[in-house]
Amino acid sequence: MTEVLFNEVLTLQVKSKDCEDRRTNIRVTIELQSTTNPIHKKDLVVRLTDDADPFFLYNLNISEEDFQSLKIQQGLLVEFSAFPQRFVDLLQQCIQEQTKDIPRFLLQLISSAPVLDHTPAFLNVVETNPFKHLTHLSLKLLPGTDATVKKYLAICLKCLKEEKLRLEQNLKKTEEDLSRQLNYTQQTLFEKSRELDQLRSEWTTQSTTLTNKHTQELTTEREKTLQAQTQCQQQLEQQRKDLEDLHKKSIQQLQSRLSELEISNKDLTERRYKADSAIRDLKTRLTGLEDECHRAKQEVLLLRRENSTLDAECHEKEKHINQLQMRVAVLEQEIKDKDQLVTRTKEVLAATQEQKVSIEENLEEKQVHIEKLEATIRSLSEELLKANEILKKLQGDMKTLMAKLKLKNTVTIQQEKLLAEKEEKLQKGQNELQSVHQTLGLKEEEISKLQEQLEAMLQKLEESKQLLKTNENVITWLNKQLNENHLARKQELLGTYDSPPALSSNGTFKPKTVTHNVVSSTYNYYSTSGIGCLATSALTYKSSIPQPFLTNRANYHLLGGMQPQGI
Template identity: 60%
Template sequence: MEELFNKVLQVNVRCRDCEERRANIRVTIDLQLTTSPIHKRDLLVRLTDDADPYFLFNLSISEEDFQSLKVQQGLLIDFASFPQKFIDLLNLCYSEQESDHPRFLLQLSGQNSVLEGPTSFSVVETNAFKHLNHLSLRLTQGSDKEVKDYLAVCIASLKAERQALEAKLKKTEEDLSRQLSYAQQTLSEKTKELDRLRLEWTSQSSFLSSRHSQELQVEREKATELQNSLQQQTMQLRQELESSHMKSCQQLQSRLTEMETSCRELTERKYKNESVIRDLKVKLAGAEEECQRSKQQVLSLRRENGSLDTEVHDKERLVTHLQMRVAVLEQEVKDKEQLMHCTKEVLEATQKQKESMEESAESKELQIRKLEATVKSLSEELIKANGIIKKLQVEVQGLVSKIKVKNSVTVSQEKVLQDTSEKLHNVEKNLQTVQQQLITKEEQISKLKDHLESTVQKLDESKKVLKTNENVISWLNKQLNEKQLSRKPESPEALENPSVIPAATGLRAHFYPRTDKPADGASDQQKAQSTNKQIGDSTGLDSKYFERRDDSIPVYGLSSNLLHRDIPPQAKPSVVSAYFSA
């Protein structure tokens, strides 16, 4: 038994005294080979309904039955190619069953009010003109024994599929449970490590924050002292500016008096110029009267000139019109002479063409006679070739029928292979989803590890920064102590004027407010680097302690004008604090 076709198709069911309805019916086509007494091939057609297990219609077509069917319905194919052609028609119906107006339809009609007894199963092609019936088969309803056999086969196949699926499910469940237990163990270990690292990080961060707050208080005290000194300097600058302002006011008053005298002189000149303008206006009025008289004379002369011009223009028009008429008549005479000459040339050319055409007609008649002879010989040869071609076509048809039988066998085998491959593909998809879930969990664990490593690195960097800051603070304290000791024996003038600081007093800290904007370009960075190098050379410290840091703590509460202004006009390059951004 070889299965050729097995699909669920939409069939129009017609019963006696009932409305037409559509039903989903499974159509199976099997090829049965029997070799016991005689070598026979039977085609089995079965109609079943997945929703109704008692719905069964069978038809067995042998080679002898097919011959009678062929004669009755006017089929043009043999029994060997009949199964494939029938399957092609069913596939056309399957492809068009979802469209609103299908071209190919399947009809199942019975004589009774219920589908019982013999029924006709037909393939119909719909047209705008009529419905063409390609094939109609008489099916018989299955007996009780046939229904029981069919149900037993269905149950056996379902049980076998169920057992195979249960075995695969058990294997996959065992594998997945093992992988889940392993993943849960690794997760618990990683969470413990995470909690331990978080505790360490919180303790270290609290210690560092307390230390930074103490250092901030010290720096704020220093900033207040610096602010007081800057206020004193601003007061002195204000006094100097007031004195300079008084001087500028006196100079402006002296200029005002000079300008008033010059203004009086200019008004006197203005009055003199106005009297001169009046005299010139009287002279202008007399000149304008003379000009109007001359204009009237010019107008009268122009009118006389215009009348003379019109008379001359009319006479010129008459002359040109007569000249044009003479030229037109001369041109007509020339055109008529050219036409006569052309007609003579055309007559001569037509006579020559007539002679040449007569000669070519004679030569073509000779060629036609020769071609008729060759056509007769070729027609005889074509008749012989057609006989040979007919023989070859008969042989080709026999070979094609053999190839179609082989193709039907290979198609059925490929369908079985496709079903098995689809089942395997579904199981592999389930396995891939489980593997993807495990991979996502592993990625989450790796991300947590990376986060822990980054936090540990940041802690190490902050420790290094703290050490360098402590070194810089101790060094600054030493320098301040030395400067305080060296300032004690200074002169009383320096004590009275604290703003005047000598050039050799040593180092000085600049504090700049922190802003959200970036630095003003490469020039500021170059200046900062040059000052840092000078300070490092003069004090003996490494230049890395005076570099600008993006994570430094800014000083708040000071105005930007005060902070950017240098205290003494003659001072050495300033030392940049490691705690404040340069």
């Protein structure tokens, strides 16, 4: 059973050896074949064909086992059940992007041979961006052999024959329907032609009657219009006479008005001369004020540049603070590593001295790092003080500018509008300065927090040094105790035994009784293992010390109330 998932023509970018890249239209079909005999399994079939070239055929069968290897090779995150739909979605995106000049998704058919025929090819789904071309999927397609091409052509022939039969049946049906419709239309046409003849005869009779009526009505209306025309002429002559009288009266009124306007014109010319002189004075003032405004604009530009430089300095300081935070995190991590090294030193007595030397070297390096950090923090605080002084100077300059602008407000209304705009710009500058102040305050708080963190780290370092010192003292004290116990055991053995115990046939030591100064004692050689037990107990005691030795009472009692020297 086959299920067709995708069957459309796509534009592919064909790349072959020793040939230029070209674009062709190729049909891509994706089918899902399921078989039940003898085992239920599904295979995905990918086929490339060309409608213009029937011998162009590339096939690929992907089973579930093949898909697992493909998934591992190309790092796919999809299972076999969801893979066909995802592949179809990628092809749909290629269809959407193929009309664009620079498509985002491309289909590429790459062949190692100069000609595509009879050589395996790779079908790649590529996502393009300005940085890199990402291949989402690469499928190796095998060219169709003679048998597969013949089989494919036979299937195409079968499909074409089925389509031909279907089209012939549709043609017969349409011919029958059209013949029926033709007969029906011919009958209706004959009936409609009869009705048309009848309507034409009726229309001719009605038109003759209507023309007679219209001629009579036209004669009557002509007589009426002649009478109305004579009446209108009489009325027009009367209206003309009235209008002439009115025109004469209006001419007299206009002459009187003209004399009045000439007098007023003289007054207005005098006023205009006065206004011109006033305008000249105002222009001179305006030029002076424009110069002052230009100067104020230049000062505002200078202030903005200084603000931008301050912003850049703040940004650099933020970067420096982030670097300091990273260094502090590194120091914390190194301190944790040192704690782990201290715990390891407790486990093995022989390696404690070597680890001690390495820890001391690391501590010296960390102290150097801490001194460098303190120097950088001091330089940052000095830079912040300098920035505060610059801001104070800027505030003083802003105050002087505000005073100048208040004096300029006493000029004309137009200049007041211009000054209002300048005041808005200055207010924006003040807001920017306030924001700079706020950011500087935040930076100072962050610097204080970093200083607190550094102090805490220094305290931790001092505590770790004290722990190392106490551990070294405990180790030296334990070594002394072990040496003293070992010497005491040796002296006892030398005093009580003349010869070592003999071995028995079983390989064990026989106890040997020796009289010394009238004192007989039986001694088993296994008692000498007490020294090893004491050493192991000392080792376990050393590894179980979580705090300085003096603060732990239990450890104090374990040593029999003896206080180690040098603590």
